[in-house]
Amino acid sequence: MVWEMAKIGNIKEAFRSRSSKVGLLIIIFIVLMAILAPYIAPYDPYEYVGDPYEPPSSEHLLGTDDMGHDLLSQIIYGAQVSLLVGVLSALGCVLIGTIIGVISGFLGGWIDEILMRLTDVVLVIPYLVFIILLVSYLGPSIWNIVISISILGWPSIARMVRSYVLSLRENLYIEAARAIGCGNRHIMIKYIIPGLVPLIVPIFVLTIIDGILTEAGLSFLGLGDPNKISWGIILYYAQVRGAFVKGLWWWILPPGLLITVTGLGFLLLGSSLEEYFNPRFKRR
């Protein structure tokens, strides 16, 4: 949320075009890993397939955990949950944020005032503790995590959408639509929302990072879905079973690295899209 105010906007042209390609490659790699998990994972991630605490070997490339699960298989399967939660929660945030932003910006008046004060309130309550509170009551499941992120993650998007709508509203074609007698709802759906695409696409890509990080964070705190393996859950068990005190680096290093690399992928792609769609960031 904080990060949305920190636009980059001016890296060397060559670096930028390269960075979008790198970002895309990373994302393709992770998505393939998630989809092909049943075919490429060497073992069933939920089965005890080795001795506890085995170091990396040719049989278990990333070793095993305290129960003898194969860590490489867990990591490959973990991509599914992390991506799923990231994408779904980003969809939720963008959906709610867009609806509120469009209504607020287009209709204006007291509706705008109420919606924007609501936005301010949600924005000022600390996100992480709020989401901890929500998920601990709703119960730890993938859906509850997605719902909670969506409920709390929309305000900054709504604000950006609103100010964009305010400028879109001034366009002549909106006036023309009004002149031929189009109603508010028709204009919003037919003319305003399509005009928002250049704003929303990069926001969506960037919001996926927040979803992935929030899922990982909640899992790490013991609020992850206990029936699913995600990168955050692997790190949770590593922490709880004292993996680093025992020096089991192969348990700690890979899941966090994958979260970081995946996040970087979406970040590189998202900021390139942002500059592509909104050249005013480029100028600075």
Added chain:
Amino acid sequence: MSLSRYIFKRITFFIITLFITITINFLLPRLMPGNPVDYFLRDPSITPEERALLIQQFGLDKDVFTQYILYIKNLFTGNLGVSFRYYPRPVTEVLLSRLPWTLYLLGISYSLATVIGIILGAYAAWKKESKIDLLTIGIAFITRSMPIFWLGMLTLYIFSVHLGWFPLSGAVTAGAEYSSFLDFALDVLRHSILPMIVITIFLLGPPALITRGLVLDSLTEPYVDTAIAKGLPPRVILFKHALRPVSLPLSSYTAILLGYVVGGAVFTETVFSWPGVGRLIYEAIMRRDYPLIQGAFLLISISVLIANFIVDFIYAYLDPRVRLR
């Protein structure tokens, strides 16, 4: 907008937000399936007398409206119920005993991150596309994508487990006796260096990037050209001429950072077993200690609200457009 109107608006917002936070806290357990009493009294170690007392204090056998009145009344007298995990200690007492540790850790890391971030961002803007610029952007990009608890785990693994330079956990050496306050302070310092570094790195990105963006804009202003033409050294141009006009928007951005800081505390304190409010939240989640989670949510939200409120006032004082009109 006049100053009094501005202050009035901020106070209204503060009170409404406070009210909404309290109401959310009140409603959540009651909106959930099951009996709300469970969430207050689920712990088996609560004695029948204590149970009866809590039911009476919070009116848990009465209607929702009465409960709400009692809840607010209890809140203003500092009664947030009894912690399950630290039974029979009241939630308020448990929270307050942990608060100084968090304030110490966060206060220093937040200040460090802001100062280093601003300096880094300003230099990055000055030497655009140089090594320091790419370094700043690189740090910001990586810390944005990285889970802070993982950074903490790695740091702990490398510097405490592997190299043995720093203690493994906690804020003080267990069972240590100190001959003087200085002894104690040094021990705490030794324990806090790693978590402090981790939080500082984690918080560095946003102020650095925001400063960079703002300074890039202000560097195109004519008064900066004048300063360059006068032959002033870059440090003076940067910090006296380019940074000063952006200090206002910067101060409002750093206020928004406050909510973000909380995340840093919860994760880092958990990894380093730091005895603060953040670690307490983790312990409360582990035990499904609902009164404690709610208390922590309330304490942290109110702290952030108050901090925002203070920043609003500083902003009004700094900004002549608000102050003088």
